Amino acid sequence: MLRRSLTALFSVLLISTALPLAAAAPAAAVPMPTDPVVPLLDNGASRTPPMGFNNWNSFGCDVSEALIKQTADIFVSSGLRDAGYEYVNIDDCWSLHQRDAAGNLVPDPAKFPSGIKGTADYVHSKGLKLGLYADAGTMTCAGYPGSLGYERQDAALFALWGVDYLKYDNCYNQGIDVKQRYQAMRDALLATGRSIVFSICEWGENQPWRWGREVGHLWRTTPDITDTWGSVVDIFHRNVGLHNAAGPGGWNDPDMLEVGNGGMTDTEYRSHFTLWAAMSAPLLIGADLRTMSQETMSIFLNRQVIAVNQDSLGVQARPVWSDGTRHVLSKPLANGDRAVVLFNEGGAATTISTTLQAVGLPGGGSTLTDAWTGRTSRTGEVVGAVVPAHGAVMYRIRADQSPPAGATNLVGGSSGRCLDLPNGATGVSLHIWDCNGGPNQQFVGTASGELRVFGDKCLDAYNNGRAEGTAVVAWTCHGGPNQRWVRYPSGQYVGVESGLCLDVTAGHLPENNRNGAQVALWRCNEGPNQVWSRQ
Structure with missing residues (x-):
C-alpha cells in the first residue's frame, strides 16, 4: 500500500467512555443512506472477508x-x-x-x-x-x-x-x-x-x-x-x-x-x-x-x-464498552455463539471485564474458549481477564440457556403492532397487524435459531434471498440457513444467510407502520422498525 503524504485525515471515531465495566454502552449508529442501496456488484464474490x-x-x-x-x-x-x-x-x-x-x-x-x-x-x-x-x-x-x-x-x-x-x-x-x-x-x-x-x-x-x-x-x-x-x-x-x-x-x-x-x-x-x-x-x-x-x-x-x-453471519464486532484505552467488542456468530474481545491499547497490564448480558448473551452460565490458548472455562455472569499491555484476549462464548420457552408475540418498535402471518398460509409474506393473540402471531424460537409459527412453519428469507428487499415468508421448516435468525441485544433479528435484518418496509416513516405493512430483509441500521420486543 502506498504511503501518501497527501492523504487527508478525517475525524477519529470514538466510542463511549467512562462507564462502569459491567455496563453496555450502545455504540452510535453510523449515518447510512435512507435511499435503497442496490448491491450492483453482487456477483457472488466476497461473501466472507477476503x-x-x-x-x-x-x-x-x-x-x-x-x-x-x-x-x-x-x-x-x-x-x-x-x-x-x-x-x-x-x-x-x-x-x-x-x-x-x-x-x-x-x-x-x-x-x-x-x-x-x-x-x-x-x-x-x-x-x-x-x-x-x-x-x-x-x-x-x-x-x-x-x-x-x-x-x-x-x-x-x-x-x-x-x-x-x-x-x-x-x-x-x-x-x-x-x-x-x-x-x-x-x-x-x-x-x-x-x-x-x-x-x-x-x-x-x-x-x-x-x-x-x-x-x-x-x-x-x-x-x-x-x-x-x-x-x-x-x-x-x-x-x-x-x-x-x-x-x-x-x-x-x-x-x-x-x-x-x-x-x-x-x-x-x-x-x-x-x-x-x-x-x-x-x-x-x-x-x-x-x-x-x-x-x-x-x-x-x-x-x-x-x-x-470468516463466520457466515458476516457481522462486524460492535463496541459495547470503552474507557478510552480499554475496550470490549462483541460479535454475534451464526451458530448463536459470541466472540468477545477484551482489548488493552495502554502500556500496562490491566483487568478488563464485562457481563454476559452486556455482550448480548443470557446470564446463568456460559462456556468460554480462549481463541489464542485454546483453554476453556466457565462463567455465571462476568467475562474478564488480565490483559497485557498492548494485548487482546478473544473469547468464543457459548451460553447454556436455550431460547425462551413457549410462544411469544414479536411487537415492532416503530409500530406497536405484531409480526403476523396472514391467514396462517405457507408461502405468504409476513406483515404487521394489530396484536390480537391469534396463533398466526405466536412465534417460538428454537435452539437452532428458527422462528416457528403453527409448529411446522418457519420465518424464511424467500428463495434464499440475500438482497435488501427480499420478502420474509412462512415456509415449511427445513433447517436451511435462510430460516435461521440471530437476535441482537437491541431486539433486531438478523438472518444467518443474508446478514440482513427483519425490517418493516420503510417503517422509519410513521405513515408506513399501518396494518398490513410488509416485512422484508434490509441492511441493519438500528432503526425502531427493525426492533422487535418479545411480549
Missing part, C-alpha cells in the same frame, strides 16, 4: 513473477491455503511505463516474463486466486499508467488474464468525482462476465462506507497503515464504529496486515490480527512469507480467530 497476500507492505515496487510464485508455493506447503487464504495479490509497479500501440497495459517482461496470464495460470494451478492492482486516475501512485478512461479495455484484459481480484487505487484522479470513477470500473468488471472481487482503495476520504456496497466488495476506511503500534490503534479507532456498513458481500477495509514485518512485538501483532478478525476485515498478509518466524506463522494459522473472521 483472505490472502499483498506484496506492498514488505516489498513495495520490488514485485516479480518469482515472488508471486514462491508465495503461492508457501501458501500450499505451510497450510495457509487450507486455513482459508486464497488470494495472492500483485500491487503497483507490475507494468511498463507506457501502454502499447493498441492502448493496452503491458506487464514488465523483466519482472513478469510469463506475463500476468502465465503468473495467474501458475497461481490457479495451486488452487489459489490472483489479484492485481490498477488506479482510478491517469497514473498509478508509483507513476505507471492508470485506468481512467481505459476502464472497459483494462477490465477486459484483466479478465482475459484470469485476474480474480482488483485493488483500485485513487492517485492522479484529476479531481473527477470519486463515485463516478469507481462506478466506471465496476461496470467494466461486470461487463466481462468474470467474478472479480473489487477493492475500493480511496483511503476513506469520501466516506465509502456510505456508498461502497453499491460499487465494490470492500472499501478502505482509513489512511495507509504502517508497521507501528500507534498506526494500528489509530486505524482501530477509525474503523470500529463503522460496523453497520459491513456484511456479506461488502466489507470495511482498515488496510492490510503488518503482522511479521518487524516493527511491533508478537503481542502487538496478535492484537492486530485479533482486532482485524473481529472487525470482519480482509486478512491480507503483508509480510515476506519466505523469511517469517514460526511465531508469525502461528498467528496467521490460528483457526479459532480465522473462524470468527
